[in-house]
Amino acid sequence: MGGDVVGSVTETVKCLVWDLDQTLWQGILLENDEPQVPEEIRDVIVALDERGILQSIASRNDHDQAWEWLVKLDLAEYFVAPQIGWGRKSDSVRRIADELGFAERTIAFVDDQPVERAEVARFLPQVRCYPAESAGSLPSLPEFTPAVVTEDSRNRRKMYQAGTRRETARAEHTGADDDFLRSLDLRMRISRATPGELSRVEELTRRTSQMNATGVHYSDARLRALLTDPDHEVLVTTLTDRFGSHGAVGVMLLAKHPTMWHLKLLATSCRVVAFGAGAVLLNWLSDQAAMAGTHLVADFRRTDRNRMMEIAYRFAGFAGDACGCVDVITDDPGADGVQRLHLVPERQPAPTTMTVLAPDLAGGRDD
Structure with missing residues (x-):
């Protein structure tokens, strides 16, 4: 990973933000590729979820098309506060942090493009950035390894999703x-x-x-x-x-x-x-x-x-x-x-x- 990682690694990551094309999946939607998710990446997503680390998406793609593929691949349920559109990645990551109420130093970002990681690092210097080729090893890193995983930790994503439905109901009341x-x-x-x-x-x-x-x-x-x-x-x-x-x-x-x-x-x-x-x-x-x-x-x-x-x-x-x-x-x-x-x-x-x-x-x- 070398110099790609930005920010302190002494604090446990609370949310990992994924890019999609050539990062979470192999293929590029705009080129009409059919995305394939390597088993190694699927294992990472499940492992981090079980540790109570939330996961989100910052991707430049058509939202409906990308989300449809996440559903087809049985991965949509793992992601909260996704940002899929055409804006800057740093803006997407900032919105995710704000929606979750997390400090930027507890956010990590993984992307296959050095220019995208550099853009996020420039505008959000406390966010830790990782290249796509290191995604498979993330669960072995100390910043992705909480000292204790409680029952609430394991259910954190489900509790967040329940909270989103609850807030929707409150707004409609x-x-x-x-x-x-x-x-x-x-x-x-x-x-x-x-x-x-x-x-x-x-x-x-x-x-x-x-x-x-x-x-x-x-x-x-x-x-x-x-x-x-x-x-x-x-x-x-x-x-x-x-x-x-x-x-x-x-x-x-x-x-x-x-x-x-x-x-x-x-x-x-x-x-x-x-x-x-x-x-x-x-x-x-x-x-x-x-x-x-x-x-x-x-x-x-x-x-x-x-x-x-x-x-x-x-x-x-x-x-x-x-x-x-x-x-x-x-x-x-x-x-x-x-x-x-x-x-x-x-x-x-x-x-x-x-x-x-x-x-x-x-x-x-x-x-």
Whole structure:
């Protein structure tokens, strides 16, 4: 690959953008060739998909004709946000990054033409560019090898495609927003994390920044120790609707003391903010604490990105000391400067826009 690769290779690629002619397939559509996909390339597409690396297309071709061939070749389902038309490749790659919400440094581009790779590298210097002849070896490269592949990773493409259908339905809905949410048949499941789910939980504490109450990252080892601690609850939240699964969307770390429950961490995925997932979780926890007759305390540390989480806590009724004399939590690694917010919990009504399936923390039995 030599000098063709542009940008840092220390970060895992989140999306690989393919050219079509003489790259993904052999043949040139404009010359009336019948495209053929080498088995090696098909294996690469499947392997990256199973690792949770999304794939897209930036190709100069007639859209309908190219997409028809992708369908015939049983490959269309693997590609999200495809850009097939007659514009510059750099513009296509930029649109893909914007639509997916990915930083350009997490995008890779493969093309058989040096001039096309050079054009992308000029206008998008953080995008990593690879020649077509190296496509077969991409899965062996460290930047295409995530450290951990979770269940959510393996389903990432399907979750994105479900999200696209969901957004289309939202755009077509003409009624109140709550009516649309009820039409989704949302089902939230809160459960005690199992050892097999720890990678998903750890990933949430690492990847979530806007909706992370403290910004503290809990390692797999730290989470594993908490799992076996009888005074702690490690709770993972998943969400599904009529379009499919949202995957793991929330994690709560709760220390249960005789007269106080201490919510050390709440982190939720940004992709479910519009569904009110954070508020539902806080109301459920408040309801559980009220049934247990215990005070509820939550950690919060302001970062440059988590203002929305602070609003969620305040809206749920949590408050710090009015004079600013808040306690500082020092019992967790990396938790310097964390405020202790207080709530006298009250029983809460069930949410009207989703069904919640959850354990009974107050009584110790699962629903």
